[in-house]
Amino acid sequence: QVQLQESGPGLVKPSETLSLTCTVSGGSISTYYWTWIRQPPGKGLEWIGYMYHSGSTNYNPSLKSRVTISVDTSKTQFSLKLSSVTAADTAVYYCARVPPRDSKSYAFDIWGQGTMVTVSS
Amino acid sequence: DIQMTQSPSSLSASVGDSVTITCRASQSISGYLNWYQQKPGKAPKLLIYAASSLQSGVPSRFSGSGSGTDFTLTISSLQPEDFATYYCQQSYSTPYSFGQGTKLEIK
Numbered sequence: 001q002v003q004l005q006e007s008g009p010g011l012v013k014p015s016e017t018l019s020l021t022c023t024v025s026g027g028s029i030s031t032y033y034w035t036w037i038r039q040p041p042g043k044g045l046e047w048i049g050y051m052y053h054s055g056s057t058n059y060n061p062s063l064k065s066r067v068t069i070s071v072d073t074s075k076t077q078f079s080l081k082l083s084s085v086t087a088a089d090t091a092v093y094y095c096a097r098v099p100p101r102d103s104k105s106y107a108f109d110i111w112g113q114g115t116m117v118t119v120s121s
Numbered sequence: 122d123i124q125m126t127q128s129p130s131s132l133s134a135s136v137g138d139s140v141t142i143t144c145r146a147s148q149s150i151s152g153y154l155n156w157y158q159q160k161p162g163k164a165p166k167l168l169i170y171a172a173s174s175l176q177s178g179v180p181s182r183f184s185g186s187g188s189g190t191d192f193t194l195t196i197s198s199l200q201p202e203d204f205a206t207y208y209c210q211q212s213y214s215t216p217y218s219f220g221q222g223t224k225l226e227i228k
Contacts, residue, residue, distance in 0.1 A: 045165065045208060047217040060216040061122075094164055098212075104171050106212045107155035111164035 002027035004095050004112035012089075012119050018082040022095030022112055025076070029053050033098035034071060034078045035108065038091040046091075050098065051078060085119045092116050123147050123211050127220035133228040139197045142223045144209035146190045153213035154192045156185055159222075160205045168207075169194065201227075 008020035022034070035050035049059035051069040059067045063082070071078040082089060093115055096108040124147040134140050144154065152172040157165035167176045169185035172192055182197045196203055204227050209220040 044221050045210075045219040047215075047219070058215050062216070104174060105176070106153065107167050107170040107176075107210070108157070108165070109167050109170070109176070111166070114164050 002097065002110050004097065004110060006093060006095050006112045006115040008115060008117070010116055010118060012085055012117060013121050014086055014119055015084055018080070018085050018089060018093075018117055018119075020080045020093055020095075020115065020117070021077050022079070023075075023077050024097075029071060029073050029076045029078070031100060033100070034069075035096050035098055036069060036080045037094045037096055037108065038089075039094070039114075040088075040091045048080065048082075048093075087119050090117065090119045122216055123150060123214060123218055125209055125211055125218050125220040127207075127209055127223050129223060130221065131224045131226065133226050134199055135228045136199055136201060138199050139195065140199065140225065141196075142194045142207055142209075142225075144187075144192045144194070144220050146192075146211055146213075149189045150211045150213035152188050153211055154185070154187065155210045155212060156183075156194045157208045157210065158203075158205050159208065165208060196225075199225075 003025045005023045012018045030053045033050045036048040051057045066083045068081040095112045097110040099105050126145045128143045154172045156169040159165040168179050173185045184195050206222045206224045208222050
């Protein structure tokens with residue numbers, strides 16, 4: 001059974017870069033899209049972006065200038081980097097899997113448990 | 122960008138009731154609509170994909186319908202574990218977007 005697990009610092013200083021890793025266990029990183037989603041405390045969900053296993057990426061325009069998603073197929077991990085963070089980037093960050101678009105189940109079908117990141121000095 | 126609007130924002134119901142949550146897209150998204158359930162402190166869980174297909178392992182009391190711009194999630198015979206927040210999400214085009222959520226509370 002495929003499982004996802006986020007890891008990374010829980011506290012980041014303003015203007016620095018937030019870096020998180022998602023480890024995929026129990027399955028291959030090939031074929032799927034790998035995505036990041038965040039949720040500020042008490043608020044709704046925001047899609048950050050995705051990377052296909054081949055390396056192609058697609059980012060939310062609202063964050064595009066600050067976001068990089070990359071994949072390490074040898075380690076079955078993918079990562080998120082968000083630069084120049086402010087307090088507005090404080091949120092629970094989730095990684096999730098998306099089957100290919102030609103699959104009927106084109107949705108975030110498996111999620112990590114989430115990791116809280118606070119931006120504060 | 123496609124905006125997703127859910128109604129109501131909150132809802133009170135009793136165990137055994139049937140409830141319906143509505144989601145409207147700002148433009149046609151065909152059938153690319155998914156529903157998630159989120160409990161406090163937990164990650165969202167996929168319930169329904171492609172507007173009406175039940176994700177494996179999800180109880181059959183959950184059902185979805187709709188196409189184009191208007192969609193519904195119906196939960197029949199509410200169980201205690203169903204009290205949670207529900208989100209719709211469009212996967213028609215990027216940036217993928219979610220509704221603001223509907224909090225289902227026990228009456």
